[in-house]
Amino acid sequence: MPDNRQPAASLAQLLTERRKAAGLRQVDLAEKLGEYQSWVQHLESGQRRIDLIELIEILEAMGFEPRKEVPRIVNDLTRVTQTLTGWFLPAGRHVVARGLKTPLQLVLLI
Numbered sequence: 001m002p003d004n005r006q007p008a009a010s011l012a013q014l015l016t017e018r019r020k021a022a023g024l025r026q027v028d029l030a031e032k033l034g035e036y037q038s039w040v041q042h043l044e045s046g047q048r049r050i051d052l053i054e055l056i057e058i059l060e061a062m063g064f065e066p067r068k069e070v071p072r073i074v075n076d077l078t079r080v081t082q083t084l085t086g087w088f089l090p091a092g093r094h095v096v097a098r099g100l101k102t103p104l105q106l107v108l109l110i
Contacts, residue, residue, distance in 0.1 A: 009046040010077050015058065016044045018069070022062040032061040 019029055019040075026040040033039075042048040043058075050058070055073075056066040 008049055011050075011073065012044050012046040014073055014076055018059070018064060019044075019062055022064070024062060029058070029061060033057065 019026070024032075026044070027037045030037045030040045039048070043050060052070075055070065059066045059069045
């Protein structure tokens, strides 16, 4: 479970853990995705955000079933943000951040 306080960084850490669990190096994943290794490095360092379609493609390239992994990732991120920051509250199938004027990118994952 990631211990980072930022949802984007937590997602990056979760994806890094899943890549390693799949026995892939960054260069291996990049090759499967048709990207450069630096693209994966930026993703895993939290420098690059991804959308839902990219998340699905990344999970499939790692050999995971997106229908099973996306809910697990959302649950992990929801737990992290609730436990560590206290800013995020579950609201049905969405995660709502108190005090923010715009929706978080995390909402796209749910």
